């Protein structure tokens with residue numbers, strides 16, 4: 276049987292509660308579709324940091340690098356500053372494994388209530404393709420004149436040709452596989468006048484290679500407004516690291532619940548393992564009560580199987596999720612239900 | 628009688644159609660409340676650029692500096708790149724006159740349909756306070772290795788102590804005047820790790836001076852989601868130049884229509900004239916047809932009168948707007964009506 280080696284990092288907070296449900300469903304899919312998952316568990320988290328002063332061991336990336344994929348819960352916990360926890364674990368994996376595509380579906384699932392008035396599932400169904408290694412999340416910056424009136428901080432945003440072209444190309448390739456074949460570019464070249472005009476220039480150049488694909492572009496401010504007012508306009512939306520981050524939280528919010536939103540951090544060339552994680556964070560406010568929605572995690576598992584070539588199994592999981600929601604199966608509080616994390620996980624595993 | 632000197636710059640596109648309606652209503656208010664407006668018109672626009680190579684004359688700021696306020700329509704037109712038109716007119720005024728506060732009300736007006744389900748006017752009523760001179764809109768950046776595979780662009784985001792403290796202070800002072808007394812800080816210190824942790828640090832320091840004011844903070848990604856899911860959480864929201872820009876388009880979108888949204892670019896010390904403009908742009912797609920909504924412009928006029936000390940007149944205008952909308956008076960297409968720009972302007976002027 277085919278074997279996929281999966282590194283599992285539950286991380287912090289509700290990540291520890293949703294990851295087991297993700298694994299439960301993956302296991303059901305493996306049994307039904309005849310492949311093996313070889314799991315290796317890593318307890319790297321803010322607890323590790325408090326004990327050892329590091330979020331992961333110094334050779335952490337080395338330990339992960341022979342796995343086929345990383346399956347992550349959530350990272351972050353009060354008391355450990357985000358720029359320590361995330362930059363000690365999540366960001367080094369994204370960057371060290373050159374997972375330059377963050378792919379995030381925004382889909383209104385049948386049976387899920389959207390905060391928008393009068394929107395149907397057919398009207399909200401698009402992907403956000405986010406650059407995941409450079410841009411506004413740079414490691415170049417600093418502080419001058421600390422503690423004085425002249426104090427200032429500075430941080431560079433960096434767009435390389437390599438980084439810009441490959442993410443835009445990925446968006447066009449994705450659009451080519453979809454019926455509407457449309458790519459929307461998120462920009463802000465009217466205000467951020469060194470980096471963003473360059474983004475526009477590379478977008479225009481890449482578009483020439485895909486004459487069948489329709490394109491448009493909006494500044495990020497009005498684009499956010501359009502997500503709310505016209506979610507039906509979008510098919511594939513591509514943005515820089517920060518803009519993609521914003522749009523891929525706003526998109527799922529418009530589609531009803533961040534608790535169901537999934538994401539993939541992909542190295543398309545498969546030179547390194549890719550990583551799959553829900554969009555939600557560790558949610559300290561509800562952690563420990565097993566009431567978190569596991570669907571974001573489970574859906575991320577489906578994206579992982581797709582990446583590993585198990586397309587049928589991936590489809591079986593997303594179908595099971597859609598059926599559960601459409602048919603009024605157990606649901607967590609964020610979706611207006613009363614069920615717990617485990618109950619929802621079990622129901623989806625059974626359906627698979 | 629009191630006299631206020633107003634520099635009027637209609638600018639481009641629908642700016643030329645909405646500005647006269649703004650002036651019509653201001654004139655009605657002046658007659659009713661007994662003050663004079665001394666108007667000076669400037670035709671600075673993209674047309675000027677095409678003719679002269681400049682958006683405004685070299686001594687443009689000098690020509691404006693003795694006015695009490697600037698009343699602006701919109702800037703930008705196809706064929707003239709945004710980073711030319713805006714950086715040749717709008718941004719130099721904001722920055723040259725140290726209009727470091729951009730103040731933007733987000734208010735669901737009675738009779739306006741919001742894209743959100745089941746939201747009432749009392750639930751959407753907050754201000755976005757945007758830093759308006761530095762941050763992500765910096766003039767430090769450039770391109771290296773042009774035309775090669777090593778090409779990259781870089782742009783610094785700069786937060787000074789002066790710039791950061793004064794905008795945060797303004798937000799707290801505003802909150803002190805409002806019944807809920809709450810300030811929300813927009814950050815992204817988990818991803819943008821040089822500038823944004825500094826923003827958090829200064830926010831925390833300033834909050835200590837206002838023990839009566841409740842505070843919270845969200846990363847910009849989830850904050851955008853909360854604008855859609857929980858607009859009722861917000862009272863005063865403060866953000867950097869870019870985050871404030873995004874939130875002040877998303878806020879009005881959530882509140883129904885960007886066509887009614889107003890904004891003030893304020894130098895609170897009155898060392899320089901402040902500038903008042905609608906949030907919408909020049910809208911080339913509908914320009915020339917006199918169908919644009921003039922309410923954003925008219926409401927900006929009310930904010931201008933408030934700044935000039937004409938509080939009663941300002942209140943009369945906002946009351947007239949609310950009454951027109953609540954009572955089903957004439958409305959433009961963006962609000963589901965059939966009326967033109969002039970008809971709406973006249974109705975509001977009559978009511979004043």
Ligand SMILES: CC(C)[C@H](C(=O)O)[C@@H](O)C(=O)O
Nearest residue numbers: 465466496713717872906908
């Ligand atoms: C036109 C553009 C430069 C401007 C900005 O981003 O400041 C606009 O979006 C605004 O919000 O006033």
Ligand SMILES: CC(C)[C@H](C(=O)O)[C@@H](O)C(=O)O
Nearest residue numbers: 361365520554556817818848
């Ligand atoms: C936790 C944070 C650093 C991260 C990001 O901004 O990339 C998160 O918001 C995400 O979207 O995965």
